[in-house]
Amino acid sequence: MTDDQLLTKVAELCGWKHSTVTTDACNIPVLIHGKEEYVNWYLPDYLTDLDAMAQAENRLTDKQYRKYSGILFDAAKIVGRTGRWFADDIRKYLSATARQRAEAFVQVMEAEQ
Numbered sequence: 434m435t436d437d438q439l440l441t442k443v444a445e446l447c448g449w450k451h452s453t454v455t456t457d458a459c460n461i462p463v464l465i466h467g468k469e470e471y472v473n474w475y476l477p478d479y480l481t482d483l484d485a486m487a488q489a490e491n492r493l494t495d496k497q498y499r500k501y502s503g504i505l506f507d508a509a510k511i512v513g514r515t516g517r518w519f520a521d522d523i524r525k526y527l528s529a530t531a532r533q534r535a536e537a538f539v540q541v542m543e544a545e546q
Contacts, residue, residue, distance in 0.1 A: 443479040504537035
């Protein structure tokens with residue numbers, strides 16, 4: 434998935450809706466959240482901004498968050514050792530990039546649809 438596709442997908446899953454703004458010159462595709470309209474390059478930057486992804490993560494149910502965490506553990510290539518997590522494992526998990534989190538978020542949310 435390209436950056437634009439992933440950004441748009443996360444935005445859609447966070448409640449942004451597709452629409453079109455018509456001007457004298459052309460029709461501009463936009464995503465709308467609430468009453469405000471933003472062209473898609475003004476979306477929260479879910480791919481690089483951990484704060485934006487934290488807001489997205491808040492949409493997950495407890496069940497979804499468990500799946501999401503599992504995907505992030507896999508992305509960080511964490512291998513459990515005798516059923517215990519070590520500090521370096523937790524650090525890798527907590528250090529997941531915004532993009533890794535966005536990809537995991539999309540996997541979990543799309544699985545629910």
